[in-house]
Amino acid sequence: MIETVSTTAFTDQKPGTSGLRKKVKVFQQQHYAENFIQAVFDVLDDRAGATLVIGGDGRFLNRVVIDKAIRMAAANGFSRVLVGQGGILSTPAASNLIRQSGAIGGLILSASHNPGGPDEDFGIKYNVGNGGPAPEKITEAIYARTRTIDAYRIVTAGEIDLDRVGTQELGGMTVEIVDPVGAYADLMATLFDFTAIRGAGLTVAFDAMSAVTGPYATEILECRLGFAEGTVRNGTPLEDFGGHHPDPNLVHARELYDLMVAEDAPDFGAASDGDGDRNLIIGRGIFITPSDSLAMLAANAHLAPAYAKGLKGIARSMPTSAAADRVADALEIPAFETPTGWKFFGNLLDAGRVTICGEESAGTGSDHVREKDGLWAVLLWLNILAATGKSVRQIAEEHWARFGRNYYARHDYEGVDSAAADALMATLRDKLAHLPGQKVGDLTIEAADDFAYHDSTDGSVSSNQGVRVLFAGGSRVVFRLSGTGTSGATLRVYLERYEPVSGQLDADTTQMLADIASAADAIAGIVRHTGRTQPDVVT
Known part of the structure; x- marks a missing residue:
């Protein structure tokens, strides 16, 4: 049964660089989430019969809003939605699923590295068919619609089981609950030399920060790459991220940093954030800034199978250091400086002008998806360490000796x-x-x-x-x-x-x-x- 619900427009639903982010209590207002979702659907002219991806980072309110989004998709003419089991999809995994499934786009429910819980943050972001964040012309159209909306459509009857993998039906629409990890892990296996990483004898500590990358890191690092059980710390996603701020920096991942500067530190330490698109890289006794990490990954990317033929170009956000520009000069490839926001990289990636992109805010990625990707950066670092036999410190010091x-x-x-x-x-x-x-x-x-x-x-x-x-x-x-x-x-x-x-x-x-x-x-x-x-x- 499709119900049309009268509503009143809110004045504060302007999407930012990463969608609409507000406190949970704001999203819990009657009709608030529904208004924004309907505004997104209203600007998609080709939604009839289309496929939509829906998932989130598991934070408080995730399952509630996903249920609403599925019901509204059914009422707005979509023929199929793909939803991560339990409502879980990391942001890079969602981007990959959009691209693999031919979906029109996807709703990603996350406030990224912001804290979660009943008194904390929530967010909704729309990604387009290339798997990347909606460009400004779409977010501006969404905002314009939020200011005039007076009704939304929703299917009120029927149940949705988010925990059962397989196909269900709601209001004539197919609801496919999918394994949120498998397709992404398979993609990583095509990009990197898992055999070399397994055989390198490295020791690793990965802090998932009680956020979405826990299941992904456990599957890839412990199951597929054979690192010891317990390599992944804080690996169970929690609605409030264990009361911590899921931002992979030296303040909020202090426990990992303390471990990595100890005498018996592992070879390599890393962390990711709330929705899995950011990363923290620490070698034994040395922290690598995100800007330096981008430059060092670009300089050594040829050591991984996916990038063995070289890079087309490198892009960085304007606030990110110019270290990557010096690498591009040495490789004789283009370097691009863009505003903050991954959507700007998406245009360059789609045009085939760049291969690797990065932001100083701990986001790096490549042309495999259209989002920054925390685990991708971790795996490329591991591939480089395995291929060279060098430590993180050696890689860094040799890089500075070459480029400044x-x-x-x-x-x-x-x-x-x-x-x-x-x-x-x-x-x-x-x-x-x-x-x-x-x-x-x-x-x-x-x-x-x-x-x-x-x-x-x-x-x-x-x-x-x-x-x-x-x-x-x-x-x-x-x-x-x-x-x-x-x-x-x-x-x-x-x-x-x-x-x-x-x-x-x-x-x-x-x-x-x-x-x-x-x-x-x-x-x-x-x-x-x-x-x-x-x-x-x-x-």
Whole structure:
């Protein structure tokens, strides 16, 4: 039975860089989730008879909203939905399933690395038929529809068993509950040399952070690659991620870091986030920044079977360090600098212009899907270690000796008053034209701009993507407001100092960035605008 339910539009359903993210209690408002889902369906002209993928990261409210989404899909003309068993699908696995099944797209229910639980965060993101996040023209159409919507359609009769793999029927639509892990694990086996990894004698610690990658990592690392039982820690997905913040950085994965700097540390340590698209890489006694990891993976990707013939190009988000650009120069392949958001990489990947992409926020991936992929990065690192017989530290030190080192850190000021954050950025933009040539301490400002991206694949222009201040010698600071939080504003300040091959390659990162951190406050007035004397998180 299809029911048309009258509703009233909400004014706060504008998708950000990764869909609509709000507190759980916001999504629990009557009609709130239904309104957004119906708005997504309303902008899909070819949904009649189409296949839709639905899954999420298992956080609180996941199963409830998935049940609603399935019922609404049946009422809106879809012929088939593919749903991960238990409502589980990591973001990269969902991307893969969309691509393999020929689906029109998919609903991914996640707030990524944000905390979960009744008082925490929830999110819904729509991915298109290439498996990647919806482009801005679609998210803008969705937002426009949310502001005028007055009804949604839903099938109210019938039961859905999310835990039983196999085919069911609801309102004339086929509901196929699928193994969420198998197809993704099979894909990884085609990309990497599992035999070499199994035979390398490596020891590994992987922290799934009580999030979605637990089952994937257990299947691949312990079952298929033969690493010891217990290699995967915190491997059971929990609705509240065990009360922890599922963000794979040195603050929230501190236990893993402490393990990896101990004398008896494993060879390799890694973690992934709430929905499985981010990664943390730590060798014995050495942390690899996401920016460096992207560059090192690109420089050594040819050691894995899928990339043995070389890379077509490398893309990075604007705030990500320029380390990958130096690799692209050496390989004589294109390097692209895009705004933050994987959807920009998707265009380049679809056009065959790049093979590997990455963001400083711990996301890396390749053309195998259209999302960043935490376990993919872990497996490529393992393949490189197995093929070379070198440690993570050796790989890093040899890389810096060849390309120089981009010392890098991100300072996050979380929950900043939105008006204060906006005022900081507005004031900064107003003074851009006058910054070049100024000296701040021992640093000379060479250029300053508000980054705009001209997409060479579709002609689109994305403006106001973050303020860049570039210093003489290749160092810089970047300021931008994040679109992934759910309360207040998050000011992100990215600090980067380039040291050439002849410079200091083994110094302390904090010390090497101290003058740039001071310059950032002097230029933007962080303390004056926000009242914060130090960041909440440093990664």
